[in-house]
Amino acid sequence: MTPLLHAQGLVKHFPFRDSLGRARGAVRAVDGVSLSVPQGRVLAIVGESGCGKSTLGRLLLRLIEPDAGQLRFNGEDVLALPPAALRARRREMQLIFQDPFASLDPRMTVEAAITEPLILHKLHRGRERTRVAELLERVGLRPELARRWPHEFSGGQRQRIAIARALASEPRLIIGDEPVSALDVSVQAQVVNLLGDLIRDLGLTFVLISHDLGVVRQIADEVAVMYLGQIVEQAPAEALFHHPRHPYTRALLAAVPGQGGTLKLLEGDVPSPVSPPPGCRFHTRCPFAEARCHSEVPLLSGQTHLAACHLQESLPSPTPIREGAADARLARLQAYFTEHTT
Amino acid sequence: MSVAAIESGESPGRRALRRFAQHKLAMFGLVIVVIFVAAAALAPWIAPFDPLETSWSRLRQPPSWAHPFGTDENGRDVLSRVLHGARASMMAGVIAVGGAVVIGVPIGLLAGLGGKWMDMVISRVADAMLSIPFLILAIALAAFLGPALENAMLAIAISASPIFVRLARGMALDARNTDWVEAARAMGNPPWRIGLVHVLPNILPPLLVQATLAIAEAIIAEASLSFLGLGQQPPNPSWGSMLNSAQRFIESAPWLAIFPGLAIFLVVLAFNLVGDGLRDALDPRSQKR
Numbered sequence: 195m196t197p198l199l200h201a202q203g204l205v206k207h208f209p210f211r212d213s214l215g216r217a218r219g220a221v222r223a224v225d226g227v228s229l230s231v232p233q234g235r236v237l238a239i240v241g242e243s244g245c246g247k248s249t250l251g252r253l254l255l256r257l258i259e260p261d262a263g264q265l266r267f268n269g270e271d272v273l274a275l276p277p278a279a280l281r282a283r284r285r286e287m288q289l290i291f292q293d294p295f296a297s298l299d300p301r302m303t304v305e306a307a308i309t310e311p312l313i314l315h316k317l318h319r320g321r322e323r324t325r326v327a328e329l330l331e332r333v334g335l336r337p338e339l340a341r342r343w344p345h346e347f348s349g350g351q352r353q354r355i356a357i358a359r360a361l362a363s364e365p366r367l368i369i370g371d372e373p374v375s376a377l378d379v380s381v382q383a384q385v386v387n388l389l390g391d392l393i394r395d396l397g398l399t400f401v402l403i404s405h406d407l408g409v410v411r412q413i414a415d416e417v418a419v420m421y422l423g424q425i426v427e428q429a430p431a432e433a434l435f436h437h438p439r440h441p442y443t444r445a446l447l448a449a450v451p452g453q454g455g456t457l458k459l460l461e462g463d464v465p466s467p468v469s470p471p472p473g474c475r476f477h478t479r480c481p482f483a484e485a486r487c488h489s490e491v492p493l494l495s496g497q498t499h500l501a502a503c504h505l506q507e508s509l510p511s512p513t514p515i516r517e518g519a520a521d522a523r524l525a526r527l528q529a530y531f532t533e534h535t536t
Numbered sequence: 537m538s539v540a541a542i543e544s545g546e547s548p549g550r551r552a553l554r555r556f557a558q559h560k561l562a563m564f565g566l567v568i569v570v571i572f573v574a575a576a577a578l579a580p581w582i583a584p585f586d587p588l589e590t591s592w593s594r595l596r597q598p599p600s601w602a603h604p605f606g607t608d609e610n611g612r613d614v615l616s617r618v619l620h621g622a623r624a625s626m627m628a629g630v631i632a633v634g635g636a637v638v639i640g641v642p643i644g645l646l647a648g649l650g651g652k653w654m655d656m657v658i659s660r661v662a663d664a665m666l667s668i669p670f671l672i673l674a675i676a677l678a679a680f681l682g683p684a685l686e687n688a689m690l691a692i693a694i695s696a697s698p699i700f701v702r703l704a705r706g707m708a709l710d711a712r713n714t715d716w717v718e719a720a721r722a723m724g725n726p727p728w729r730i731g732l733v734h735v736l737p738n739i740l741p742p743l744l745v746q747a748t749l750a751i752a753e754a755i756i757a758e759a760s761l762s763f764l765g766l767g768q769q770p771p772n773p774s775w776g777s778m779l780n781s782a783q784r785f786i787e788s789a790p791w792l793a794i795f796p797g798l799a800i801f802l803v804v805l806a807f808n809l810v811g812d813g814l815r816d817a818l819d820p821r822s823q824k825r
Contacts, residue, residue: 255722257721281725282724283724284722284723289718291715296715299719299720299734301548310723311723311724314723314729315724343548345548359723
């Protein structure tokens, strides 16, 4: 079976120029990323800020043009589509933004915002109102709120509106770019639950871009870890959380609050994506780095559990993550809200 | 909060309107503007005399009960001429600025949302036009087009348009980088729809403020062109041409200059007050409710 979304060797460099217009280098935001998302699965892309995960999200929707690589949606070459055909195809792929205060047009009512995809793709003609009411109910908002303006809502409510808008055209693929990280912690749990329900009930294919491993753990089937524009490890969620192979993944997992935090695995800052280190890009911060890590580029290897590390077979076994501890914060909040909202 | 307020919220426009109504100076300006618009519209019915009717028996008479603003060097009633002159000024102001907006805003949107080359070409032309002082450019264009009120309006419209090009371009560039424009793109909006349905309504408030202030400038420009003989042609009245002919009698018959001058002053002041009021009312950063 062909995957719904398939990317091969995607590259995006952002050149910067001096005052005379000469190229002076480039930020290598995404540097050769390949991934596949089968129909109905949830892939999470995790990494520190600046690792290129948001750029990757936009590349996967062809909202920005890649410099190189291939992109297939439902077997079709997306990069070959002319503009009009691409716009028509956008019905099937939607995006949820990080900041719900910026992603809604301030001069459109909730109803106008959610109706827009219906108008653009000529869906539910003549019964747009009913559809808006359905969608608002689906995301847990009262349909009477349809005539109100974005500025009258809280962050969590706005994000629900943005989700309703993304669902309006019945897309097959949704990319969520940090969909809960701009929200108050108290609201995050509710929105994560909502996304989980929607994915399950509607059989959505979802790409979750996030740096919050608690959220990822809750809804992802598969996790890809990004570092400096490249995927360093990719595996089914359980395997990745319990048996991380790449030292970077281990460091990320150890950094989750509630894990004791005694392990100081990550030192220093992320190197500049303008001139990434030679060899393994992580060697400058890796506690296990050897001589070959400085010169030889490790490739992703493995069957279902892929990692790009020379030493993945010889590393000491990782400290097991404490079951429940990572999610304690979310669990507490969820308990609180099921108690208070019902 | 009433039930109605829950079902349909207050639109940004309505909120601005409410705030404008609470702005005392702006409302004062609006009242003056309305009075002048009414005077211009109703001039043929409320003017006591025919503005063109000359009379050798009442040359340069000072203000009196029969002629509250006095009479001019051809015995014409100054009040009637000021009232009729309001038509030329208001028309010139509104039509010229309307023209400038219609020319400038679409070009500005094109520059802001179109490609890099489009932006380069349009911006350089606008910069070149802005490098010439507004009034000088208007005078040159009006002289080139020939002396007539319509040509003066066209000249003013063209001279004022680069301001709107620049304003619309700048705001479109800002809007282009917002998430809501990217969301519109992700939804499958074609470029023209992003410009007209999403960007334009969002940049309208500052354009409205600029347009109101530009009307005041256009009225001055029309008066200046008419003063130089490039606008309204004699014997038809215009505040600018009235000031021109009043020059020779500034000592013997100052009322010839005072009343049209006062009219220009009041209208320009009023439009500026309205423009400032709109700016305050539409400013999303102002916390006043």
